Amino acid sequence: MSVATGTLKAAPAAHAEAAGLWSWVTTVDHKRIGIMYFLTSFFFLFVGGLEALLIRIQLMRPENAFISPETYNQMFTMHGTTMVFLVAMPMAVAFFNYLVPLQIGARDVAFPRLNALSYWIYLFGGLFLNSSFLFGAAPNTSWVGYANLTSLQFTPGRNVEFWIIGLSILGVSSIAGGVNFITTIINLRAPGMKLMRMPLFTWMTLVTSFLLVTALPVIAVALIILGFDRFFGANFFQVTAGGDPILWQHLFWLFGHPEVYILILPSFGIISDVIPTFSRKPLFGYPVVVYAGILIGFIGWGVWSHHMFTVGLGPIADSFFVASTMIIAIPTGIKIFNWLATMWGGALRFPTPMLFAIGVVAVFTVGGLSGIMHASAPVDLQQHDSYFVVAHFHYVLVGGALMGLFSGLYFWYPKVTGRMMSEALGKWHFWTTLVGFNLTFFPMHFSGLFGMPRRTWTYQAELNLETWNQLSTVGAFIFGAASLLLVWNVFYSLRKGERATANPWGASTLEWSIPSPPLHYNFPALPEVRSRDPLWDEAERREVEAATLSEPAREPQMPSPSFWPLLTALGVVLTWGLLMTHLWWAPLGGLAFTAFMVFNWAFQPAFR
């Protein structure tokens, strides 16, 4: 067993990063930004979860009036919007931030200050979106915001405008992040870290980043033209003037389906690193798993209309999207088979990260297979927009994406904090999550098959759907309680957790060759990599550790802190937010503010 033997050295004072609130506000360190991304998305996870619980209380009884339909509509809209844009995506970005430079042997991302800008825009955008609650005008037209319901005529009030502007702001953050990670992965790899030697998580980050920079502009276009309709009286979606609401659906899903893979691929990357570690075997079929991920990224662009089988696009279009959707099941299946083959013949251990990874394989399979059911277009005519679909995508996005992120959290927490998370609490968290999750979402298959449409405030008693809904509600509360165990574990272990060594799990990749937590410059000297699993080859490990655990001859120069990214982010949010005044010139003020901040940023040297 080749757990790193290097003693954990406390960094000499001269190497320590500045502490204190201001140092975090001005930080451009990818690790700190990653931590802030994580904490923010973790906070929003509970905001979205609370919204879900309100939904579940309302649906516990037929013809219930626990909350009003208007409130309910705001809740499910904000639940979906929050979980996708403020939780799943940014939590994945938290992992990209913290891990990608460590996995490829870099000292930071390619554009550290742009990275800070991404974070602050995300934070302010999230706060902006949620500030709508203070005005009683939270978005209320569902997370897909179908036109022409979103027109001024049918949904007056500021609800839709908060949504348009909030998502536009968040899109800026995601696109900037995507550019940053593509550049980082292409350009900043350590010597010998060829593309086909990169850890799977980094690979999936690369694919996801390409999807981010290509898919987000599509929804940006959709949001902007919708904004033109609402703010300036344009007619993109006004049927009486020749506008077509179906256009929105094409634009939204042209973004929305790649978005699904933006959410799921990071999780696939995580468990592709976790499963080999705890099987003590390299990933089976590494190139195949990589190519399958890339293929999913590509084909993901050609399946969007499977969200639109009920729209009436005609049998030819329907058939095309049936075929493309079925085809994308193949690379997804291949990944599952390769994970199974990785475990086959291994020496399996079951600490919490591995439990969650196995949970992903099992639960995602269920979600993937129910997806095949409604990939069959005529079947989808029944299942579309029913609770069956709600069950399906929660199996994929909670069981697949979120549980994968939890796996990653347990796996890399020791690297980030220098302490292990409590295994006992972790196991409790896993099992209660699994029970709560399945009890919440499995009955939804039935409520859907028995005719419950999604996005409904209530259902009539005669429909006999009460039992299924009650099961879901009980499950949701178990799931919610389970998540509190995670919160407790995260904060408890920070102080009381067992000290972590550099490589507590005996993993094979580069980030485990440096101390836990890492020094702020990550690598005293850049290691040279000769294989995919450098720490599992005794000779290579010694070579790598000679570089990664050494005392640097001269402290590496790191980018200086800067508060301009924060102020620029404020400017971006201000520019968009001032649109809410409905005064055409007001955003110009925000634009001027932004320009001033960018100017200052540009003239501040990156290194002192």
Add this chain to the structure above:
Amino acid sequence: MDCGPAPPGGAVASMNQRRTRMNKAKLPAGLNTLVVYLAVALLSGCGEEYLQSTINPVTDYGEVTQNLYVQVFWWTMVILVVVLAVLAYILVRFRERPGQERPAQIHGHMGLEIAWTIAPALIVVAIVIPTIQGVFEVQRPPDGKALVVEVVGKRYWWSFHYPELGITTANELHLPVGRPVSLRLESGDVIHSFWVPQLGGKRDVNPVVVMPQGEESKRNWMHFTIKEEGVFWGQCAEFCGEAHSLMGVRVVAQSEDEFQGWVESWKTPAPTANVPAAPAGEGAGAGLASALPAPGPSAQDPRMDAGAQAPVAEDPLVARGREVFFRESYCVLCHAIEGTQAPGIIGPNLTRIGSRLTIAAGMLENTPQNLEAWLRDPHAIKPGAQMPAAQAGVTYEGQTFPPTNLNDEQIRALAAWLSSMR
């Protein structure tokens, strides 16, 4: 629930736990139970007590979907069982043993990769072929002459117009069994989706796009032949605003004879629709109406006995209600009643509203008491409804409707009159 196969709550919970507790040796047995549970509950005709069951179709259209669903279901079940069984085997067989050395470092196997690419590809082909056949089948117009109904979805109710029969009604669609039916779907405002699960899958009800040259976008159609009589429940399936969940619909499938009777009844106004003496200007059909026998209400109407009395001697309350409708309120601005002077097209057509099973688009049983409650305050029943209440007006899509200011006496009379029009 007396439906045997559907597992009770506790069983579902334990079933889920069982499914995921894969590192227990006895899993294969658990898996079998799971599959049996799933198969029976997801496939059988167990949907019968579920009024909106998607797996208990009564039309040819619904059967296409159902057959495909059953096929795909079994394919996916086979895959699920294989994957979970292999996973379970792995978790038991390959757990680390004390003192175990690092296992053999296998990097891959080309043959296996090819095998598990081709196997799912073949399954996919096996699913895609019947699927594409089904795609064309469900969108093919019927061979024979079909009964056409123009369906218009509005927030938050449905209008049904039979162009060949000259009938317009709302929220309750009467259709004959055994004859091809074609529904033409269009929206009067935002996108809705017409979903009566037992008739088959849903279709979006899109607003018609009017090009500047006057050209209109195509409408969606649903084609089917109903095979069983009955009352089938449905509701809007595309989120359309505040009261989306309260936009129900009922389909009354009748034998050809009953349906013809229903059509006949529509040819004349309801006996109480107009003043019996037919004063000048009050609808030419009124005199004729009183001379004809009362049309037979549908067999499902729970109050058919009461209906038989209507034309003989008029209840003063009914007469009073008619007066309220035509002279003391602005109901006629939005509502039409065939054979009378009421011309409105904004709200549901109220012709023979007393014969309908429900009011408020499937939300309330059609009783005078419920009608009164609805007339007094529709928003208490359906928040977001466009109809003004007695004490509260509405503003909707830019139009303002003041309160109706009807008092209790007026409301009671109005409800009695509306109920009398069967």
